[in-house]
Amino acid sequence: MPKQTETADQPRLPGRKAQAARNDALILDAARAVFLTDPTAPIAAVADRAGVGISALYRRYPSKEVLLRTLCHEGLRRFNAEADAALEDPDGWRGFVGFLRRVVEADVHSLTVRLAGTFTPDESIVPDVQHSAEVGDELVRRATASGRLRSGVNATDIGLILEACAAVATPDPVRTAELRQRVLALLVDGLTADGELPGPPPAAGEFAWRWEHKP
Structure with a gap:
C-alpha cells in the first residue's frame, strides 16, 4: 500500500490527528504483512508488528473482521x-x-x-x-x-x-x-x-x- 506524503496542498494535521494517521498506516501495513502470511493470525499479531498498543488498534478497528x-x-x-x-x-x-x-x-x-x-x-x-x-x-x-x-x-x-x-x-x-x-x-x-x-x-x-x- 503506498505511503501518503505531505504536500503543499495537504495541510499538516494537528498532533493527535497526525499520530492517529501514522498509527492507521502502520496498522494497515502490518495487517497486510500478517494476514497475507497467515489469514488465521490473531489481531494481536497485527498490533505487535505495527508497534502499537492493542487498545489503539481496537479504537480504530473494533474487530479482525473490520480490519x-x-x-x-x-x-x-x-x-x-x-x-x-x-x-x-x-x-x-x-x-x-x-x-x-x-x-x-x-x-x-x-x-x-x-x-x-x-x-x-x-x-x-x-x-x-x-x-x-x-x-x-x-x-x-x-x-x-x-x-x-x-x-x-x-x-x-x-x-x-x-x-x-x-x-x-x-x-x-x-x-x-x-x-x-x-x-x-x-x-x-x-x-x-x-x-x-x-x-x-x-x-x-x-x-x-x-x-x-x-x-
Whole structure:
C-alpha cells in the first residue's frame, strides 16, 4: 500500500490527528504483512508488528473482521485508481499493459488470493466493486479496439491473470517481484496471440462465491 506524503496542498494535521494517521498506516501495513502470511493470525499479531498498543488498534478497528474488510477495500481502491490512470492514456494497448504491470507491482491480488472468504463484505464496498467492473470492461474494450488484444478476452480473464501473478511467491520479496513481472510478460504475449481460447470466457460474477464468509 503506498505511503501518503505531505504536500503543499495537504495541510499538516494537528498532533493527535497526525499520530492517529501514522498509527492507521502502520496498522494497515502490518495487517497486510500478517494476514497475507497467515489469514488465521490473531489481531494481536497485527498490533505487535505495527508497534502499537492493542487498545489503539481496537479504537480504530473494533474487530479482525473490520480490519480485513478495510484492508481488502483499500486494495480495491488501489486497483480502481490504477485503472482510472490507465484510461487517461490515449493508447488503449499501452494503457492496458501499463495498468497490468502497476497492479502486479502493487500486489493487489494477493489480498484476493489469500483473504477471500475470511470475512463478510459490507455494502460500503459495492460502489467500488461496480466501478471496478466498469473500468475493467473499458480497459479491455480499448485494448481490443487497438487491434492488439486477442478476441474473446474479457475483464474477468484479466482478473485471473492478475491472480496467477499474485500466486508466484519466493522467500525473497525482490525475487518474487521480478518473477511476477516475468510471468506477466509471458501472459501478455498470450493476450496478443491468434486462435480461439478453450471454453467460454468467465461470466460476470462467476467468482463472487469466494467472498462468501466461511467460518
